[in-house]
Amino acid sequence: MNVLIVYAHMEPQSFNAALLARARAVCAARGWPVEVSDLYAMNFDPVARPTDFTARHDPDFMRYDKEQRAALPAMGFAPDIAAEIEKLRRCDLLILQFPLWWFSVPAIMKGWIDRVFALDFAYGGGRWYDKGGLAGKRALIATTTAAFGQMLAPDGINGDLEVNLWPLQNGVLAFCGFDVMRPFLAHAVPYVDDAARRDMLEAFAARLDGIDGETPMAFHRRDDFDRQWRLKPEVEPRTVGHYFARVPPAVRAKLGR
Amino acid sequence: MNVLIVYAHMEPQSFNAALLARARAVCAARGWPVEVSDLYAMNFDPVARPTDFTARHDPDFMRYDKEQRAALPAMGFAPDIAAEIEKLRRCDLLILQFPLWWFSVPAIMKGWIDRVFALDFAYGGGRWYDKGGLAGKRALIATTTAAFGQMLAPDGINGDLEVNLWPLQNGVLAFCGFDVMRPFLAHAVPYVDDAARRDMLEAFAARLDGIDGETPMAFHRRDDFDRQWRLKPEVEPRTVGHYFARVPPAVRAKLGR
Numbered sequence: 001m002n003v004l005i006v007y008a009h010m011e012p013q014s015f016n017a018a019l020l021a022r023a024r025a026v027c028a029a030r031g032w033p034v035e036v037s038d039l040y041a042m043n044f045d046p047v048a049r050p051t052d053f054t055a056r057h058d059p060d061f062m063r064y065d066k067e068q069r070a071a072l073p074a075m076g077f078a079p080d081i082a083a084e085i086e087k088l089r090r091c092d093l094l095i096l097q098f099p100l101w102w103f104s105v106p107a108i109m110k111g112w113i114d115r116v117f118a119l120d121f122a123y124g125g126g127r128w129y130d131k132g133g134l135a136g137k138r139a140l141i142a143t144t145t146a147a148f149g150q151m152l153a154p155d156g157i158n159g160d161l162e163v164n165l166w167p168l169q170n171g172v173l174a175f176c177g178f179d180v181m182r183p184f185l186a187h188a189v190p191y192v193d194d195a196a197r198r199d200m201l202e203a204f205a206a207r208l209d210g211i212d213g214e215t216p217m218a219f220h221r222r223d224d225f226d227r228q229w230r231l232k233p234e235v236e237p238r239t240v241g242h243y244f245a246r247v248p249p250a251v252r253a254k255l256g257r
Numbered sequence: 258m259n260v261l262i263v264y265a266h267m268e269p270q271s272f273n274a275a276l277l278a279r280a281r282a283v284c285a286a287r288g289w290p291v292e293v294s295d296l297y298a299m300n301f302d303p304v305a306r307p308t309d310f311t312a313r314h315d316p317d318f319m320r321y322d323k324e325q326r327a328a329l330p331a332m333g334f335a336p337d338i339a340a341e342i343e344k345l346r347r348c349d350l351l352i353l354q355f356p357l358w359w360f361s362v363p364a365i366m367k368g369w370i371d372r373v374f375a376l377d378f379a380y381g382g383g384r385w386y387d388k389g390g391l392a393g394k395r396a397l398i399a400t401t402t403a404a405f406g407q408m409l410a411p412d413g414i415n416g417d418l419e420v421n422l423w424p425l426q427n428g429v430l431a432f433c434g435f436d437v438m439r440p441f442l443a444h445a446v447p448y449v450d451d452a453a454r455r456d457m458l459e460a461f462a463a464r465l466d467g468i469d470g471e472t473p474m475a476f477h478r479r480d481d482f483d484r485q486w487r488l489k490p491e492v493e494p495r496t497v498g499h500y501f502a503r504v505p506p507a508v509r510a511k512l513g514r
Contacts, residue, residue: 014319102424166423167359171416241411
C-alpha cells in the first residue's frame with residue numbers, strides 16, 4: 001500500500017510533527033512506501049493562479065477548472081502541481097494531517113486541494129462519488145484541535161464535528177471517489193498532559209496499523225441519485241448532508257428553514 | 258454603514274467581478290463607505306507564517322494563536338495583517354465574496370481568515386458567538402457555484418448547502434459575533450444565459466439595498482451552553498450543527514452514528 005501524507009504544520013516540535021513521525025514509523029514497519037508532502041517545508045504556494053498552466057487554453061477569460069481540463073492530457077501544469085498529481089496517482093492511502101483551523105484545513109492545505117484536485121483528474125464529467133477519479137483509494141483525515149471533545153459533540157458549542165467535516169469528507173474526498181475512513185481526532189492538544197498526548201500517539205499508530213482492514217464511512221453512491229441529481233425516493237438518506245431531506249416539516253420550521 | 262468587501266476572483270471579466278461592481282454601486286447610492294480587499298489584486302499571502310509577527314513571544318515554539326494574542330496589544334503584526342484588522346474594525350458589514358471552491362472559500366480567502374481573525378481580536382477568552390470580538394457587525398456570504406440549485410438541496414447530490422456552509426457561517430462568522438445574513442447564492446453561473454445572470458445581479462443589488470433591515474439567521478448564543486459548553490437541556494437545538502443532539506436513536510443508527 002503506497003501512502004501519501006499531506007502535512008501542514010509550521011512547528012517541527014509540534015504534536016502534529018510527532019504524529020507524522022509516528023505515521024512514518026508505522027508505515028515502515030508495515031513495509032508501506034511513504035511519500036510526504038510537507039507543505040510548509042516545501043513552501044507550497046496555495047493560490048490558484050493563471051500561471052498554474054504551461055499554456056492557456058483560453059487566454060482571454062480565466063476559468064480555472066476549464067484550464068485544468070485542457071492541461072490534463074499533456075500534463076501542462078506548473079511543476080509543483082504536476083508533482084502532487086503524480087503523488088496522488090501513486091498512492092493507495094491519502095492522509096491529510098493538519099491542525100483544525102476554523103473547522104477546516106489551513107489555507108496552505110486548502111490550496112493544495114484547489115490546485116491539485118483538477119477537473120477530469122479527480123472528478124468531472126459525472127465521475128463523482130464511487131465513480132470519481134480517485135476511486136479505489138482510501139483517505140483519512142488526521143487532525144488536532146484546541147477544543148475539548150464535548151465542545152464538538154452534537155450538542156457542543158461548536159456543533160457536531162461530523163457536520164463541520166462534511167465539506168471535506170463528503171465534498172472533497174468522497175466526492176472524488178475516496179473510501180473515507182473515520183477521522184482521527186486529537187482533541188485539546190495544548191491543554192492535556194504528556195501522558196494523554198502519548199496515548200493519542202499510540203491510538204494514532206494503532207489506527208494506521210489497521211487502516212487497511214477498516215470499513216469506510218457511509219457516503220452515498222452516485223447511482224443513489226436520479227437524473228436531476230436528487231436522492232431517489234427509495235433511497236434512505238444515510239449521511240449528514242442529506243438527512244434534512246427527511247426531517248419532518250414541524251422540525252424544519254423550528255430550525256427556521 | 259461602513260462596508261468591507263473581501264473579494265477572491267482572479268478574472269476581471271468574471272461574474273464575480275460584475276457582482277463586486279454592483280455592490281460598489283449600491284453602496285455608493287446608499288452613501289455607505291466601501292473598502293474592498295481584492296485579494297488577488299493585492300497578491301495577498303494566505304499562508305500563516307512565523308514572519309507574521311514583528312517580534313516572537315515564544316521564539317522556541319511556534320503556536321500561532323498564542324503569537325496572535327501576544328501581538329495584539331501593540332499591533333505587532335506584519336503590515337498586511339495589521340491593515341486587514343483595521344479594515345475589519347472599521348466595518349459594520351463584512352461581505353465575503355467568492356466562487357465556491359470545494360464547498361468553501363478559495364485558499365486565498367481561507368488564509369485571510371486564518372491570519373486576520375486573530376485570537377483576542379475576533380474571539381477568545383470565552384468571547385464567542387454573541388459575545389464574540391466582532392459582535393455588532395453584520396456579515397454576508399455572497400458566492401457563485403457551478404452547480405444547479407437542486408444539487409445543493411437537502412436531497413441533492415452535494416448535500417444541503419446549509420450544512421456545507423455551516424463551518425463558515427457558524428464556525429467563523431457567528432462564532433466571532435457577527436450577525437450572519439442568509440447567504441446570497443448565484444448558482445450554475447457558467448451554464449445559465451445572460452438574462453439569468455442579469456437577474457442574479459439585480460437580485461444581489463436588491464439584497465444589498467435592504468441588508469440593513471434584514472433579520473439575521475438564527476445561531477445559538479453563548480449562554481445557551483452550560484459550563485461544559487453543551488446545550489442546556491431546556492434550550493431547543495435551532496441550528497444544523499446542533500440538530501443531531503435530538504435526533505432519535507433509531508435514526509442515528511441508520512446514519513451509522
